[in-house]
Amino acid sequence: MKYSIIISPITQNSNATEHAFKFIQSILKDKSTKLFLGISAFFVANALIAECIGGKIFSLEGVFGLSPANLTLFGEKGLSFNLTCGVLLWPLEFVITDIVNEYYGPKAVKRISITAVSLILYAFLMFYLAMHIAPAQFWVDSKTADGIPSMQGAFEAIFGQGMWIIIGSIIAFMVSQLIDVTVFHQIKKRTGEKMIWLRSTGSTVVSQLVDSFVVLFIAFKIGNGWAWSTVLAVGVVNYMYKFTMAIVLTPLIHLIRNRIENYVGAEAAEKMKREAMGEAAGI
Numbered sequence: 001m002k003y004s005i006i007i008s009p010i011t012q013n014s015n016a017t018e019h020a021f022k023f024i025q026s027i028l029k030d031k032s033t034k035l036f037l038g039i040s041a042f043f044v045a046n047a048l049i050a051e052c053i054g055g056k057i058f059s060l061e062g063v064f065g066l067s068p069a070n071l072t073l074f075g076e077k078g079l080s081f082n083l084t085c086g087v088l089l090w091p092l093e094f095v096i097t098d099i100v101n102e103y104y105g106p107k108a109v110k111r112i113s114i115t116a117v118s119l120i121l122y123a124f125l126m127f128y129l130a131m132h133i134a135p136a137q138f139w140v141d142s143k144t145a146d147g148i149p150s151m152q153g154a155f156e157a158i159f160g161q162g163m164w165i166i167i168g169s170i171i172a173f174m175v176s177q178l179i180d181v182t183v184f185h186q187i188k189k190r191t192g193e194k195m196i197w198l199r200s201t202g203s204t205v206v207s208q209l210v211d212s213f214v215v216l217f218i219a220f221k222i223g224n225g226w227a228w229s230t231v232l233a234v235g236v237v238n239y240m241y242k243f244t245m246a247i248v249l250t251p252l253i254h255l256i257r258n259r260i261e262n263y264v265g266a267e268a269a270e271k272m273k274r275e276a277m278g279e280a281a282g283i
Contacts, residue, residue, distance in 0.1 A: 035260065043100075043112050043116060050089035074229040074232045086169075087242070097113075098200040101276070103276055113174060120170065127159040164223025168219030176210050179207045180207035183203040184200070196254070212235045216238075
């Protein structure tokens with residue numbers, strides 16, 4: 001008598017699920033994958049927080065107890081380092097960009113940048129909906145004793161950034177990211193593995209120059225009718241801060257690189273960098 005083995009669809013599905021689970025586990029155990037997930041999460045969260053706190057303007061001179069700079073540029077007088085709180089976090093985005101560029105390549109940078117922009121747009125959509133939902137009257141009047149006549153007005157003032165500012169910051173972010181990726185790898189092609197400080201700082205100062213003026217042009221020249229002299233003057237002041245931060249944060253690149261190579265191992269790190277450069281050849 002001949003016997004045939006019949007494998008039921010349930011058994012097949014169970015085996016497929018088990019193989020898929022083991023495959024996912026093997027991926028998550030890989031140190032380079034875990035590292036990328038952690039870096040990506042920080043990158044996206046940092047970008048989102050920077051956008052959310054960007055509505056507050058602070059005085060850089062005031063932080064250090066100094067008098068306003070009162071600069072005169074392009075005929076604009078009384079310029080000082082009055083910056084959005086977002087600039088406290090944006091320099092870290094370019095540090096992370098360079099690290100991802102170094103070990104994972106341009107496609108990975110584009111992927112996390114698109115993810116960050118998508119979630120920022122989603123966040124602002126939710127802010128918009130929250131601002132336009134009918135508020136409870138007791139909540140609107142709940143802080144009048146503390147000098148806040150309307151909680152609804154306060155809520156809108158905090159979360160209601162202008163549309164042109166949102167559009168300008170997102171376009172400037174994407175354009176500067178692409179420029180950072182390109183300049184970084186062009187420098188690396190000429191210097192090899194040496195001088196990471198040069199490709200990191202060099203790509204950042206170039207991309208931040210573009211970022212500084214693109215966001216002002218879209219948000220304030222197009223969106224609010226600023227004069228060209230004002231756009232140029234404010235852009236230069238902003239870039240002076242960003243340029244300085246790019247130099248100051250250079251040692252952080254070396255610190256992060258050393259931590260990464262200790263975590264994944266020297267051999268794995270070299271393999272990651274070779275693959276990243278191979279990918280960059282197709283930019």
